[in-house]
Amino acid sequence: MTATVTGLDIAHRIDQKFPAAVAEAIPEAATIDAARLVEVCTFLRDDPELEFKFLSSLTGVDCLDSFEVVYHLEAFRHNRITCIKVKTMDRDNPAVPSVTPVWPGANLQEREAYDLLGIHFEGHPDLRRIFLWEGFAGHPLRKDYLTLPGGIMPGLERFPGEPGPDIKELRGTQ
Amino acid sequence: MTLQTEPFVVNLGPQHPSTHGVFRLRIVLDGEVIKDADMVMGYLHRSMEKLAEERTYTQNIPFTDRTDYVAAMTGNLAYVMAVEKLVGVEVPERALWLRTIMAELQRLASHCMAVGIFANDCGAWQTPVMHMLRDREKILDLFEMACGARLTVNYMRIGGVSRDIPPEFIPMATKLVKDDMPKRLDEYENLLLENEIIVARSRGVGVLTPEQAIAHSVSGPLLRASGVAWDVRKADPYAAYDKVDFDIAVGKHGDVYDRFAVRMAEMRQSLRILEQALEMIPAGPVTSQVGPSTVQPIGTPTGPLAFRPPAGEAYARIESPRGELGFYIVSDGSPAPFRFHIRSPSFINLSPLKLMSVGGTVADAIVILGSVDIVVGEVDR
Numbered sequence A: 001m002t003a004t005v006t007g008l009d010i011a012h013r014i015d016q017k018f019p020a021a022v023a024e025a026i027p028e029a030a031t032i033d034a035a036r037l038v039e040v041c042t043f044l045r046d047d048p049e050l051e052f053k054f055l056s057s058l059t060g061v062d063c064l065d066s067f068e069v070v071y072h073l074e075a076f077r078h079n080r081i082t083c084i085k086v087k088t089m090d091r092d093n094p095a096v097p098s099v100t101p102v103w104p105g106a107n108l109q110e111r112e113a114y115d116l117l118g119i120h121f122e123g124h125p126d127l128r129r130i131f132l133w134e135g136f137a138g139h140p141l142r143k144d145y146l147t148l149p150g151g152i153m154p155g156l157e158r159f160p161g162e163p164g165p166d167i168k169e170l171r172g173t174q
Numbered sequence B: 001m002t003l004q005t006e007p008f009v010v011n012l013g014p015q016h017p018s019t020h021g022v023f024r025l026r027i028v029l030d031g032e033v034i035k036d037a038d039m040v041m042g043y044l045h046r047s048m049e050k051l052a053e054e055r056t057y058t059q060n061i062p063f064t065d066r067t068d069y070v071a072a073m074t075g076n077l078a079y080v081m082a083v084e085k086l087v088g089v090e091v092p093e094r095a096l097w098l099r100t101i102m103a104e105l106q107r108l109a110s111h112c113m114a115v116g117i118f119a120n121d122c123g124a125w126q127t128p129v130m131h132m133l134r135d136r137e138k139i140l141d142l143f144e145m146a147c148g149a150r151l152t153v154n155y156m157r158i159g160g161v162s163r164d165i166p167p168e169f170i171p172m173a174t175k176l177v178k179d180d181m182p183k184r185l186d187e188y189e190n191l192l193l194e195n196e197i198i199v200a201r202s203r204g205v206g207v208l209t210p211e212q213a214i215a216h217s218v219s220g221p222l223l224r225a226s227g228v229a230w231d232v233r234k235a236d237p238y239a240a241y242d243k244v245d246f247d248i249a250v251g252k253h254g255d256v257y258d259r260f261a262v263r264m265a266e267m268r269q270s271l272r273i274l275e276q277a278l279e280m281i282p283a284g285p286v287t288s289q290v291g292p293s294t295v296q297p298i299g300t301p302t303g304p305l306a307f308r309p310p311a312g313e314a315y316a317r318i319e320s321p322r323g324e325l326g327f328y329i330v331s332d333g334s335p336a337p338f339r340f341h342i343r344s345p346s347f348i349n350l351s352p353l354k355l356m357s358v359g360g361t362v363a364d365a366i367v368i369l370g371s372v373d374i375v376v377g378e379v380d381r
Helices: A007-017 A034-046 A106-117 B048-052 B061-067 B072-087 B093-122 B127-147 B169-193 B196-202 B210-215 B221-225 B256-280 B353-357 B362-372 B376-380
Strands: A003-005 A022-025 A030-032 A054-062 A067-075 A080-088 A095-097 A120-122 B008-012 B024-030 B033-040 B295-297 B305-307 B312-320 B323-331 B339-343
Touching: A007 A022, A007 A030, A007 A034, A007 A080, A030 A034, A034 A080, A034 A095, A054 A106, A054 B323, A054 B339, A067 B323, A080 A095, A106 A120, B008 B362, B024 B362, B033 B353, B033 B362, B048 B061, B048 B339, B061 B072, B061 B376, B072 B093, B072 B312, B072 B323, B093 B127, B093 B169, B093 B196, B093 B256, B093 B362, B127 B169, B169 B256, B196 B256, B196 B362, B210 B221, B221 B256, B221 B323, B256 B362, B353 B362
Parallel strands: A003 A080, A030 A080, A095 A120
Antiparallel strands: A022 A030, A054 A067, A067 A080, B008 B024, B024 B033, B295 B305, B312 B323, B323 B339
């Protein structure tokens, strides 16, 4: 069975090498300070006891007040999987460093996150839209993206009687 | 006298038989040699991840049929496993075995398609693929028997499978697995493995070293063809894979030919798994009861019931015929996922396409793309 390295464990390992690089650690994932991301990822990839050489998945999440980029990493030799995250609080111009120099496989996935969520990956060699065409208005996976022609009316819930994500205050940013 | 050449651009696709769907490869050529390759995708982008955020967990299962429509069973399986991880459901033993059987039948069907179309790309126009589609039909008959649909099966459920198989299923599947398919595979191996045209077109073409393959997040038959013995079924057994005996098919050279050979070998291994699974499958229920805390009405107390996983996140991955298929789901406790992300192997396996193609010829680009075995529905989602 693949052993899951919890966010707390991986945060502990990172802390030993890079003090104060971990912003927050919960069992699901360790959140890394964006400024230190590339050196932390290089450490996770190259450290002989970790060897997270395989970037399984990279994706973004719109957390309403911020954006998260989520990385799932695998170490084949030790049969381990772990998850790290980066957070950016800037909704208007979200930007995180690109990990393409660490894992070339991040290239297409970062372009996807840029296309659908509008997160800028600084240092990406070729950051263009990938599924939608250049000039497409907005980034559809954002929670405040208007899914209906007239736009979601303020207060329209996803299910009748169920509170949805509070999009009212976000509408102004689109 | 030297001939002067200058680079020019060729668009391969979006409508082109060897792009396996609406996918465009924009290549820059110098004479016959590829200097640059750029992928243009999104022609089949249906915004599944956004749509899934506005539907309940159960309503999202049919979407997973339609991402990788050549292997719908494995798409279903990966998604329900992610939700089960989130909710914490125990799946009954018989359902686990049924999932194993369906996933392996699906792998056979999908590899039939992959190998047949690959032979097409090599110039063996239509004959091998027609033979292989004949076998795939038999597997789709079994799916129809189990769930009423052949392609978009919608068979897996959170906590089990939609219904038990009819009594005729096991004898028919056993006949397919023990009598028909092994003979057919012998035939295909004789026809294709040593085939002079296939060997000439694919040996030493599109080579990917193990280091390059891992760095580019490549998975599935591509990764194994490069000599990395990594298979999620072995490394992180799900369903009933820990109870069956099989080997990981591994290549040596990481070229197009090895990918094709690995797929042929994997079909043999799938038959091995199926033989065991069809004998070992126990009797019992195929769905499990989920606690009332996770199934709550929508809106009013008399509203329709829906899954409400506790707030949190889960990432589950399986070995689909194309590679590591993962689902990352974030729940906020509402009836719909807050975030629904598909780690699709077809999309990510395209990462090293430029690396593999540059320096080759146009004819090489066709077989390289064929060896990646993309399904555009899964690339674009």
